[in-house]
Amino acid sequence: MRYQKSGKTDEELEEILEAFLMEQEGMMKKWLKKVSLPRYLTDELSLVTKTDLDKIRKNLGIKNVSQLNKKDLIVELVKQIPATISENIVKLDVEAYSLVKKVVKHSFYHTDTENIELQKVQYLQDLLLVFPGEYQGKPGLYMTEEIKKVFSENDGPELETIVRRNTEWITLTHGMLYYYGFLDIHNLMKLMKKYTDKDVPVNEFLDALLFAAKYYEQIIPVLNGFEDYRVENSTLLAEEQQRRNDLSFYPFTKKQLLEAGQQDFVETTxxxxxxxxxxxxxxxxxxxxxxxxxxxxxxxxxxxxxxxxxxxxxxxxxxxxxxxxxxxxxxxxxxxxxxxxxxxxxxxxxxxxxxxxxxxxxxxxxxxxxxxxxxxxxxxxxxxxxxxxxxxxxxxxxxxxxxxxxxxx
Structure with missing residues (x-):
């Protein structure tokens, strides 16, 4: 007998597949966009609609420019974007940092969709760090000259230390939420201090986790904390946990949490x-x-x-x-x-x-x-x-x- 992977009807499966293929087709069009190098912010921003420019503005926290027309908005964004890039690169973890660094090193980093997760590239593009396209007949990733300059100026031992710290925070958080399901900010930071044996600066910590939430899609920020993506109702879960005030969170070893924090980890007892x-x-x-x-x-x-x-x-x-x-x-x-x-x-x-x-x-x-x-x-x-x-x-x-x-x- 064969294992039947889904209880859904054929019609439901066809609808899901069709929606998935449409989404993939939209992302693939970006990969197939032919480009010439070098590229500049003006080149990239001119290709998107005014609505998309507004999304970029909001995503990067650029204020007081929404009333401008598209042409003037592009001019203003080109001025302000480099400063926001400096703020974003200190949120990266080792994986994202390594990818961005490869793009800087090679000017155009040749890779195909089978070797990279599209949603990760999409989020890095939302931050204007990298862009997908086709250069000399091959798909890959590139960076605008302005962003490349900002990254190179900020790169070095200090940034690498920050990136390693972010990676430990993110992996441990993924592991804790795999086993606990939900943690409010207080307990999350308390446990993080325990496992890293260091004080945890709240703003930098939350910036790294919010980056990871969109980049990896394994954890979800909720009203007063973070939940594992498998949790259906963190409010009810939090209430259940609170009823057990006399029960401490299970004392996993740091090694156990780092293992559970890896992508696609499933504990097989x-x-x-x-x-x-x-x-x-x-x-x-x-x-x-x-x-x-x-x-x-x-x-x-x-x-x-x-x-x-x-x-x-x-x-x-x-x-x-x-x-x-x-x-x-x-x-x-x-x-x-x-x-x-x-x-x-x-x-x-x-x-x-x-x-x-x-x-x-x-x-x-x-x-x-x-x-x-x-x-x-x-x-x-x-x-x-x-x-x-x-x-x-x-x-x-x-x-x-x-x-x-x-x-x-």
Whole structure:
């Protein structure tokens, strides 16, 4: 059997694909724009509309020029933009800095869309740091002479130190939000000081994170802090965390957070590996399939999906061959739930808190695969799991007796 990657209809998939291709086509047109070198700010600004110029002005924080016509606005922007570039390059991390430096070094840095993420280039273009185009028949990136001059004047050991500091801030923040889901500014800065063993200047710190939010799209700034991009409602998550005032954020090592802060990181626990092994015994799974499943299951545990929702997800992707197999899957899902670091538990695993607080807990329910918490650790009682009798409620969550429901499978 093959793993079906989506539960969406063919029509929905076609609409999504069409929208994606249109977006990619628009970005590709920029890559195919033929240019001659050297290039100047006037050359680039003359190619965009007055509306786009206003967006550039707002993005760079240039004020009191909105009333100007396009020609005069370009003249004013050319005057003011170099000063804003000095402010923006100190927000870069190692990856973005290295890319910009390659463009400066080569005047035109030859690269294609397969070797670079378009949204990153788009954001650097929004900051007017680099531009995509085609030069001498090859796609790549270039920089205007004015910006190149400003970057070269500011580059050096001091900027490199700032860039390395930004990179550590960004990576640690990505790692913390991977495990905690949401952090308000106070806790984020408190933890950052702990892991870097240095005072954290708030304005420079927030500038670096706001840059990373748009460049990497892994974290999202919200009203009073930052959330991981997988979080659906940081307000509710924050309330859940606040209810556990007696529970500290799990004390990860700095190494653990730096690893979790890498792009596309997904923690694969032994319990998840066992779950995947069971699936591979019945289905053909590619490496990409496995990555998708691990990602989805981890998110669903963290968003407290009900047992029925978890089974619905699996049934959208797989044809369950038998009830025995479903029972095996159910047990594996319970194990995953109990061993996953949860946002609402501030990075703790339910089973960690269960063992720590066992003496103070009320007896757990005997109903199999009950994800409804009876204590703050939200642990699922695996030991209470037993084979379902014919006249007992079906574990699929339908509310029917087993003999009138899934036993027929």
């Amino acid at each position: 032994p319990e998840i590996k066992q779950f995947i092994k069971l699936l591979q015994q019945h289905f053909t799974l590619t490496k990409a399939d496995i990555e998708d499943i691990v990602f989805d299951i981890t998110v669903k545990v963290n968003t407290e999906a009900s047992p029925t929702e978890m089974m619905d997800y699996l049934q959208e992707h797989f044809e369950i061959p038998s009830f025995k197999f479903m029972e095996q899957i159910t047990e594996k899902l319970m194990n995953i739930h109990n061993s996953t670091r949860m946002w609402v538990l501030k990075g703790h695993k339910p089973k960690e808190l269960f063992h720590e607080e066992k003496k103070h807990l009320q007896p757990l329910p005997t109903a199999p695969f009950s994800m409804k918490p009876t204590t703050n650790n939200k642990v699922v009682d695996i030991n209470s799991y037993k084979k379902t009798g014919r006249n007992e409620l079906c574990p699929c969550g339908s509310g029917k007796k087993f003999k009138k429901c899934c036993i027929k499978s």
